[in-house]
Amino acid sequence: MKTKNNYAFIDGQNLFLGTKQSDWAINHKRLRIYLEKKYKVSQAYYFLGYVSESNHELYSNLQKAGFIVIFKEHTEGLLGKKKGNIDTDLVFEIMKSLVDDKEMEGVVLISGDGDYKKLVDYLIKKDRFVKILFPNIEFAYFLYKKIDVKFKATLDQPEVRKKIEYKKSDKQ
Secondary structure, eight states: OOOOOOOEEEEEHHHHHHHTTTTTOOOOHHHHHHHHHHHHHEEEEEEESSSOGGGHHHHHHHHHTEEEEEEEETTTTTTTTTTOOOOOHHHHHHHHHHHOOTTOEEEEEOOOOOGGHHHHHHHHHTOOOOEEEESGGGHHHHHGGGGGGGGGGEESSHHHHHHHHHTOOOOO
């Protein structure tokens, strides 16, 4: 594992749907602390599909927890008609960081989306990949079965979930 300055890139919709499917939710503050302690993540980018006034509290909580929130740009005519597909934005930010940010040592990716497989393979080859964290075992997209187990984990493992799960008593 890289030693001290890794960046996390989170597919927010994939994380939300993956935990919801398993009937639990993330405590974003706990997740941010977990990433920092376990994977030495100094910066964490949280990608979301689009801006909605109804989600203002979520955006605020993400920022308070220490995430850099990045929204997908949509033209006004497409809002509400198209899912907030952030895949290319996430890949672009990772590649931009690799080129422009000499401080970044490695990448932690939270998603189960198979669209990132080519990126993951490239980062492993370049020794810049730390881990892909799947929201749940069912989101462990079949394309990732061939990568070494040291590069993948699921957030719904009991010992991990216990550290990052939102509980009704939490105040984010």
